[in-house]
Amino acid sequence: FGLSLPAVAVLLVALLCLDPHCRVGSAPICAHGPSGCHIPSLADLFDRVIQHSARMHSLSNDLHSEFEQYFLPSKNHIGKIYRKCHTSNILTPNGKDNAQKLAREELTEVILKLLMAWRDPLFQLHQSMAHQQDFNSFSSNKALEMGDMAHELRKGVEKVAEKMRVLGMLGNSVTGLSAAEAMLPLSDSGEAMSDYELLYCFRRDSNKVQNYLKILKCRIVPEHDC
Amino acid sequence: MRNSGAMLILTFIAILTLQAAGVSPPGKPRLTSCRSPEKETFTCWWEPGGDGGLPTTYALYYHLENSETVYECPDYRTAGENSCFFNKNDTSLWVNYNITVVASNALGKNISDPVEVDVVYIVQPNTPEHVTAVVVHDEQGPFVRVSWEKPRTADTRSGWITLLYQLRVKQEKDKEWEEYNAGMQKYYNVFSLHPDKEYMVQVRCKPDHGFWSEWTQTTYVKMPDYITRERSLWIMITIFFVFIVVILTWTLNVKRNSVKLCLLPAVPGPKIKGFDKQLLKSGKSEEVFNTLVIQGFPPTTDYDNLLVEYLEVYDNEEQELVQDGKDLSEDCMKSKSPSDIDSGRGSCDSHTLLLEKCMDGREGSGSNQHQYSQHGETRWASTESSESQDPEPGSPESANGRGKTWPVVFPSPQPQPHHHYPVGAAKPAYHSVPEILNHLSPHAMSSNYHQLNHQDILQQERRFSKPACRHSQSYNQFNLDGIDTPAPGVAPSPSLEYVEVQRVNPENMLLLRPLSDPNREPEGSDCTREDYSKVKEVTSNNILLLQRDMSHQCVDDYSQADQCTTQQPPHPCKPAVHQSNSGMPQEAIRVMGNGYVDSTVFNAILPST
Secondary structure, rough: OOOOHHHHHHHHHHHHHHHHOOOEEEEEEEOOOHOOOOOOHHHHHHHHHHHHHHHHHHHHHHHHHHHHHHOOOOOOOOOOOOOOOOOOEEEEEEOOOHHHHOOOHHHHHHHHHHHHOHHHHHHHHHHHHHHOOOHHHHHHHHHHHHHHHHHHHHHHHHHHHHHHHOOOOOOOOOOOOOOOOOOEOOOOOOOEOHHHHHEEEEEEEHHHHHHHHHHHHHHHHHHOOO | OHHHHHHHHHHHHHHHHHHHOOOOOOOOEEEEEEOOOOOOOOOEEOOOOOOOOOOEEEEEEEEEEOOOEEEEEEOOOOOOOEEEOOOOOOOOOOEEEEEEEEEEEEEEEEOOOEEEHHHHHOHHHHHHEEEEEEHHHOOOEEEEEEEEEEEOOOOOOOOOOOOEEEEEEEEEHHHHHHHHEEOOOOOHHHHOOOOOOEEEEEEEEEEOOOOOOOOOOOOOEOOOOOOOOOHHHHHHHHHHHHHHHHHHHHHHHHHHHHHHHHOOOOOOOOOOOOOOHHHHHHHOOHHHHHHOOOOOOOOOOOOOOOOEOOOOOOOOOOOOOOOOOOOOEEEEEEOOOOOOOOOOOOOOOOOOOOOHHHHHHHHHHHHHHHHHHOOOOOOOOOOOOOOOOOOOOOOOOHOOOOOOOOOOOOOOOOOOOOOOOOOOOOOOOOHHHHHHHHHHHHOOOOOOOOOOHHHHHHHHOEEEEOOOOOOOOOOOOOOOOOOOOOEEEEEOOOOOEEEEEEEOOOOEEEEEOOOOOOOOOOOOOOOOOOOOEEEEEEEEEOOOEEEEEEOOOOOOOOOOOOOOOOOOEEEOOOEEEEEEEOOOHHHEEEOOOOOOOOOOOOOOOOOOO
């Protein structure tokens, strides 16, 4: 016959694939349940989300201090005019008691609102930082990463909420976030906020998110680290 | 009007007097720090700027960001002097506080610089509590387990605040602390502490974004005295190896002889017959080496005086060489030994070597010839030299009883490749001869070299007589100048033979005998082996230019120089040839009638003195 081995193998594969019954489809990785693969528990999900938020906050902290160090040498705070952050109209608990008084759903919603509100402004921040030559590439990369992390974090918190809903921990009062529009970072006067103001506001908001997540976690899954 | 004016003046005077008394409005206070221990309350401290000598009161005012409402500090006491404590209700996180302190006294007030504070970023927890350090005994070795508790005020359980811990350890005498990060856990195991030492331990903590707390009070812990397993293992290994080394040493010692034999194989001593090692050690080398001298070597014949003579004279250009057709080895050509010492020569240099071998090149080019002749098969049988250089050529008398050899005379300055002799003069049969003549007399050659032949012989008209046929037979090869020598290709038919000078008799006669002739019959009537040379001509330098005669036959006729005094009856076949010392070539030789001369040593061919 004279056919070599690779040729035979190719032929066999072709025959198999031509078989209509032979279909290669994608199967879920964890189709077989706990024995198949490890499904992350709620605690694991919370840990991941909290780590994400910690990373995000540290990035924002670094960027803010860099900005303050290089671009605002004057420590004269008297002349500083703080514009309201665009997220200031989101009601957020400003203390431990207030935060603990909030229900899980509300707390989750607050977190998601905040993250949602920062989706576009962070993108804008990265764009403007990348265009300016004052920033080195390292800083603009941080801004980009920060934006990505915020996006990831939001997705993660949504998954956590989903999980909690599945587990019955969350009531159905959590409204979908489709109603929450992405708000444009406009100050009272309608002007766009500067980079420094954005950084200042985001630093604060990322701290809020991290804190709220921790409270949520220790309230829902208080095994360790609480 | 007057009253107000008067009041004003009075006030002015009062102020002046007061100032003269050292009182003034208060100095500017300064907010030093604000801290929150648990992110729920916070405290601010200020330092007064100087009271101006009057009782001064301080007030702290603040307002939140983006709000104009000014509040005063709610609590001046809780936190102590010059402080303001904000309780939970008054504390808002993620909001900027704008705080100022106002100092006021009877004369005035002073306002500090405002400070912006966000409580979330000023968290500094209290120190950890209940630090304990205990020694835990483990199979690996004891270690110290340090454990503590969180500061009471920090609420980590609800997740409101996250604390990270750090501890440090050192001995009393150390300068530097060893720091360890414990993360969020409340215990830590410290290893690698030295036994029987006391250690100090301290712990502190920090929120994930904030300031480090103060170090706790020192906790002391003492390590027990123990030997680490690692150390005991090393001790055992060391003992084991020492033991092994001891055993090896003992074994080597017991077997040291065989070891010595193995490591240092015996060097064979010199085994030279007659070589006495002891003698060498004693340092007298002459005696030692004397023993190496084998008596009777080189093998001598039974002649008393053994004079070996070789005369090999070649004309560099002509091939009038009386030689036989024996093959001449090429390599002989090449070996040249310009030294005048008869040692270390190549085969051609050997005085026993037949010249034929060395004649190969002659057949070749002329250059070869000269080379060859240059190579100096010109040998002079020489008397053995005395050590001293005789100004007078060593007389044969000095050569008594011992085999003497004439030193081979080589032209020390190499003659030119082509000998250019004065026209008319017969080409020297051997190129070197004229040089020799030239060089010999002017300088006394080495002691080995005796010019005796030349001068003595000349003077005394020695006659070289040949004894009976058994005696040496001299042999010359001369190429006469001007004679059409046969082409180099001609193979000399007659064989070359060497003569050896047997001795020099007191009359300064060289007694020659043929070397190659085994039959040394006393009467040499049959002298077929002897070779004769035909004198072609005599040069101005008293050089006999002989022509080798092809015939072997002895010729009865021989001429003899009248001066020759023959001690022995002149050999019928060996006319002695000698050369007179006269400078006249004509007298120089008594050529035989038929032109044969007996080839002898040509010391005669010396410049006349």
